[in-house]
Amino acid sequence: MQHDHPSAERAQPVAKSGDADVRIAGVAHTYAVVDGPVLSGIDLTIAPGSVVALIGRSGSGKSTLLHIIAGLIRPTDGAVRIGGQAVQGPSPRWVMMFQAPSLFPWMSVAQNAGLGLRYAGQKDGAAERVADVLDLVDLASFADRNVQDLSGGQQQRVALARSLAPSPDVLLLDEPFSALDMFTRQSMQTDVRAIAKRLGLTMILVTHDVSEAVLMADRAVFLKSGAGVIAGDTDINLDDRARNADDPTFDAELARLNEIYTGLQTA
Template structure:
């Protein structure tokens, strides 16, 4: 188990060069070690920009990001980003792809022990020798997750890596990523448009508004144990997030509701039954 990082942003804002577009206003934010935080909002609200700044891939125009008290000026293997595409090498096996981060960081001496460990964590222990081209989209994202975990990160940042998956595969990965991060003590920050995904994965959700990007609302999601869409607490958190999303986006409730699946809150759904297995 690792010690998840403490993250703090102080007066972070960002203006893109050239057009002068102000993507972020002034963001003051604290993320506790081991917390799962969702950044949610419509396209253009700055949530991906903020995620990239937290990772060190981008630097803010103003302000600073501190991780465990140290100012962030560049990326680090302790803060791993997962993107929408798994970005695997198709001619390599599963275990070869998983070991890439170890290779690039001069840690291949750990590969013999670490690769089997993380493949078991993501339920791909029997796939080590398989070529990644033979895997489904969900399995390929599990390979990308295993590659991310191999370096024992303190922070895992998700830029909608599950958005292209079908509902069942996506739900299973949402559940497993949350479980793995909690078990290992990893601080998790995810960007999503999907309100259900925020409720499924996060301890807290920040709803962002645009022009410039800023935090409109903070919604805590204190649901212990496994989370199912049919749970009353899940429905309560979802409704609170929809209302905050509506206010931030300036849309009607009916339009905001269209962004979330309309499965019943009281009747077990196929996704509920999948999660229970």
């Protein structure tokens, strides 16, 4: 993605309010007593500006943990703090992208991208901010198009623009690329990491795909199925230039994480 000539008349897109770490302390959650805990005693600190992947099979509690971080679920026990602020509910400081883009089909691309600003009460300069984030996600030329005319990958880019418009500190990804074809998915994975790094966002993604974690994340946190506990935690040591399937160091790192993942599931 190239953005070497931003408009001199517009501010830099999505200006950050400051670095935000994520601190998860003693988080546990139970949906129903008969089912037992989904999460048990989760302690995790995520550094500002880092990209962390939560990896686990179905039932490991990874999506529940992400929803707790987003303030969409109140944990049974424990607490989450983002940039020192206790998470009590949703906030424009921490935003989530879901599996479905959830766009309004009767609205244009720009109107959909501006919804996050409307909900956050950020009306001043909204048109300029929307133009900036659409440029950031390579949809500037589609601003007036109806979202129904866009491909699945383009619709997810609109959802990304909507998430970025309120200038969040933390971006949370709940497998938003899972329904895309392989080539579109890889393009989105690469571009979203690049955008997060450019903006200094702290990013947390949920995935069951180890290759997605290796492509996008600086660190992988493994949750064990049926236990709801952190069973592994490792840095992903790859230069961004090596984050493609054709690079031998990518293959080596993928093999290392797959070995960890497989071992944790059988332990």
